[in-house]
Amino acid sequence: MRHVEDSFLVTTAGKSPREELRQRTRRYLITMGVRVVCFILAIVLYELDLHWEAAFAIAASLVLPWIAVVAANAGPSRDDPTHPSLYAPPQPRGITSGADETRKG
Numbered sequence: 001m002r003h004v005e006d007s008f009l010v011t012t013a014g015k016s017p018r019e020e021l022r023q024r025t026r027r028y029l030i031t032m033g034v035r036v037v038c039f040i041l042a043i044v045l046y047e048l049d050l051h052w053e054a055a056f057a058i059a060a061s062l063v064l065p066w067i068a069v070v071a072a073n074a075g076p077s078r079d080d081p082t083h084p085s086l087y088a089p090p091q092p093r094g095i096t097s098g099a100d101e102t103r104k105g
Contacts, residue, residue, distance in 0.1 A: 031068035
């Protein structure tokens, strides 16, 4: 039986690959949904003779697919590094002599 000195905390474990994929897919679909809204908005704005506003909506609908792919392919976000990732067992308290107590007081 092998003894491992470094024990990792379960609370600092990363997300499962399935959960990570689900979140990345959700981000992609939301961004592409916003793209569809921008495209429809561009058509409506052009019909209302608001050409500059329609141009901005078209530009957004052209840039959003790139943003969606980059956001979906981004790796998992890093957690707060201040949380310990290794379990450190509490140190045993030593027995102090009575002389230590008299010095404090």
